[in-house]
Structure formats: structure tokens, C-alpha cells
Amino acid sequence: MTFLGSKNQREFGMSYIEFNQVSKLYGYGVNQVQALDNLSFKLEKGEFLGIMGPSGSGKSTVLNLLAQIDYLSFGKITMDGTDLRDFSDGQRAKNRQKKMGIIFQDPNLLSSLTVKENIELSLLALRVNRKDVEEKVFDIANRLNIESLLDQNVFDLSPGQQQKVSAARAIIKEPELILADEPTGSLDSKSATYLLQFLTQLNREHHSLVMVTHDPFAASYCDRIIFVKDGRLFAQINRVDSRQAFFESIVEMQATVGGGEGYDF
Ligand SMILES: Nc1ncnc2c1ncn2[C@@H]1O[C@H](COP(=O)(O)OP(=O)(O)OP(=O)(O)O)[C@@H](O)[C@H]1O
Known part of the structure; x- marks a missing residue:
């Protein structure tokens, strides 16, 4: 996999993923829902991108399209x-199997298998x-x-x-x-960290990441956050300083866009 070195260098590389005026409609007629509305953004190789926004704003839809x-x-x-x-x-199935690791909101483990068998499944499918x-x-x-376990x-x-186990x-x-998708949602703070x-x-080992989260603490680990509202790009902020400073700007932006959980704005 090509990697563009330091985070500063990444800005000059070819975009790994590009969303170009993407719209997604579910259903028909009076039941139609517009989950995404002309959404555009880019992800550079080796970047850690966060997606935040209120409930129902289209975050999981973005992940489903990427997946x-x-x-x-x-x-x-x-x-x-x-x-x-x-x-x-x-x-598409091959891309998913070979190139992607997906941590869903629901761990979706196979209950007839042990922890070890669940974890090794994806490798056996790749004939390792x-x-x-x-x-x-x-x-x-x-x-x-x-x-x-x-x-x-x-x-x-x-x-x-x-x-x-789902993450593993x-x-x-x-x-x-x-x-x-909300990988830390059901974890205690120590496990989440x-x-x-x-x-x-x-x-750091050059994997690209896209993480949907409501939690500013989790989001502060990203390089950049895009905020989505009503399926549209509302704002984006880059981490330029310490994680603490980034956390504070995320909380501030979340107060504007809405969608925080457990934070009293
Ligand atoms: N399969 C589907 N059929 C119909 N409507 C859907 C479907 N999936 C999502 N939606 C609708 O699309 C909109 C965006 O949903 P999505 O799950 O992407 O939002 P979200 O930002 O991830 O929400 P949350 O934070 O609550 O998980 C919502 O109005 C949702 O009800």
C-alpha cells in the first residue's frame, strides 16, 4: 500500500477516497427519506477521519457506502x-474482505462460535x-x-x-x-481509551481510518472531523494542536451542530 509519509505530506497526495456530491435516498413517495444530500469530502491515505453529527444525520449511511x-x-x-x-x-465483496475491517455498532458475532473462532474467521476466509x-x-x-476470553x-x-472481539x-x-461505527459506545472509559x-x-502503522462517533473524547483521537447535519456537510475541523485543544474545539462545534450525548450545552 502506498503511504505518503508524515501527516503534513498527506495533504499533497492523491485522495484515497472521494465523495463527490453524494446523495442517498431510502424508500419511495411519501415514505422517502433523504439520508445524504450532495455530500462531498475526501480522505487521504493514512488519515484518521472522524464523522460526527446529530442522530439521523447520515453518518452510518456514509460508512455503509464506504463499506x-x-x-x-x-x-x-x-x-x-x-x-x-x-x-x-x-x-465489492472482495474489496470488503481484502481491504476493509469493519467495526459495526452491533458487534454481530457468531454466537455458535468461540471468541477465538470469531476472530480468526476473516483470516481463514483469506486462506492464511x-x-x-x-x-x-x-x-x-x-x-x-x-x-x-x-x-x-x-x-x-x-x-x-x-x-x-468485534474490533479484533x-x-x-x-x-x-x-x-x-461508534466503536467505543459500549466500552467503559478504560477499555475505550x-x-x-x-x-x-x-x-501510525499506515492504516486509514474512518470512525463515526458521538463522543468528543473518542473524536479527539482523529486527525480531522467532518460534521454532518441533515445529510449535508456542516463543518470540518483539523487537529492542529494538542488533543486537549482539539477536544475543546470539537465540543464547541458539537454545540453548534447538535448531536452530543451526555454533554450539557
Ligand atoms: N435502510 C434504511 N431504510 C430507510 N431509512 C433509512 C435506512 N437507513 C437509514 N435510514 C434513514 O436515513 C437517515 C440517516 O440514517 P443514518 O443511520 O445514516 O444516521 P446516523 O447519523 O448514523 O444516525 P445515528 O447517530 O442515530 O446512528 C435517518 O433518517 C434514517 O432513519
């Missing part, structure tokens, strides 16, 4: 210069050999502090533990793009 599990209605999305509409359904699979599972479990059934886990499953194949530091570490 190629949904189709846009109007506009254009390119990835590495290729229009996503040029991919067949088979190619058994010895490497074992090593990678233990490494990721160790890094996320869930090694003692590996032989448990997933239905015995707390929501926070399930979210970590998404990340283990070292995807070039990680998509995360741990996962965010882990995502930051992956970003």
Missing part, C-alpha cells in the same frame, strides 16, 4: 481513483495458513487484553468484551481501511 454494502442514489464515490459503481457485486492464524489471533488478543462462547461476554476480528487482517490508542497505533 460497499449499500449503493448511492446520485453523485460519485471513488476509491484509489476507481468509481465504486464500476465494481461488480463480487468485486493455520500457524500464522494462531500467531495473529494470540497477538491481537494480547494487545486488546482479551486473551483469557479466547475459549469462551461469545454469548457469555459483556457488551464491552463483545465490542473488543476487524483489525486482525491488517486492512488498509478500517471503518468503525485502550481501543482508541490501539486504533491510533494502527493509524
Whole structure:
């Protein structure tokens, strides 16, 4: 994967992903909902982008389009210069399997399998050999502090533990793009910080990340935040200073756009 070195250099590179006046409509007639309305933004390779905005503003729709599990209605999305509409359904599935790690809001684990079996699934699908699979599972479990859970059934886990397993499953194949929808939503603050530091570490190792979150603390780990309201780009802010200063500007912007949870504006 091509990487453009330091974060300053990234600004001069070709955009990895471009949303160009993207609209998404669900349903028909009186039941039609416009989830996205002419939304345009770019993601550079190696960037950690946050998406924030009020409930129902279209954040998950953006992730679903990026994950190629949904189709846009109007506009254009390119990835590495290729229009996503040029991919067949088979190619879209392959892109997801090979290039992406997705941490959904709902961990969506297979309840008939153990933690270890859930985590290794994506590697087995990529035909990684058994010895490497074992090593990678233990490494990721160790890094996320869930090694003692590996032989448990997933239905015995707390929501926070399930979210970590979901993150491990998404990340283990070292995807070039990680998509995360509220990845810290069900975690206690210690685990949330741990996962965010882990995502930051992956970003330093040149993975691109897009994270949807309502939480300014989680968002402060990103390089840049786009704020979406009513399916449109409302504002964007870059991290130029300390994480604390970035957190404060995020909270300030959230007060304008709306959509914070547990913050009394
Ligand atoms: N499959 C669908 N069918 C119909 N409407 C949908 C569908 N998915 C999303 N919507 C609608 O599209 C709009 C945007 O939804 P989306 O889930 O993208 O918002 P969001 O910003 O992620 O919200 P939240 O923060 O609550 O998760 C909402 O009005 C939602 O009800």
C-alpha cells in the first residue's frame, strides 16, 4: 500500500477516497427519506477521519457506502481513483474482505462460535495458513487484553468484551481501511481509551481510518472531523494542536451542530 509519509505530506497526495456530491435516498413517495444530500469530502491515505453529527444525520449511511454494502442514489464515490459503481457485486465483496475491517455498532458475532473462532474467521476466509492464524489471533488478543476470553462462547461476554472481539476480528487482517461505527459506545472509559490508542497505533502503522462517533473524547483521537447535519456537510475541523485543544474545539462545534450525548450545552 502506498503511504505518503508524515501527516503534513498527506495533504499533497492523491485522495484515497472521494465523495463527490453524494446523495442517498431510502424508500419511495411519501415514505422517502433523504439520508445524504450532495455530500462531498475526501480522505487521504493514512488519515484518521472522524464523522460526527446529530442522530439521523447520515453518518452510518456514509460508512455503509464506504463499506460497499449499500449503493448511492446520485453523485460519485471513488476509491484509489476507481468509481465504486464500476465494481461488480463480487468485486465489492472482495474489496470488503481484502481491504476493509469493519467495526459495526452491533458487534454481530457468531454466537455458535468461540471468541477465538470469531476472530480468526476473516483470516481463514483469506486462506492464511493455520500457524500464522494462531500467531495473529494470540497477538491481537494480547494487545486488546482479551486473551483469557479466547475459549469462551461469545454469548457469555459483556457488551464491552463483545465490542473488543468485534474490533479484533476487524483489525486482525491488517486492512488498509478500517471503518468503525461508534466503536467505543459500549466500552467503559478504560477499555475505550485502550481501543482508541490501539486504533491510533494502527493509524501510525499506515492504516486509514474512518470512525463515526458521538463522543468528543473518542473524536479527539482523529486527525480531522467532518460534521454532518441533515445529510449535508456542516463543518470540518483539523487537529492542529494538542488533543486537549482539539477536544475543546470539537465540543464547541458539537454545540453548534447538535448531536452530543451526555454533554450539557
Ligand atoms: N435502510 C434504511 N431504510 C430507510 N431509512 C433509512 C435506512 N437507513 C437509514 N435510514 C434513514 O436515513 C437517515 C440517516 O440514517 P443514518 O443511520 O445514516 O444516521 P446516523 O447519523 O448514523 O444516525 P445515528 O447517530 O442515530 O446512528 C435517518 O433518517 C434514517 O432513519
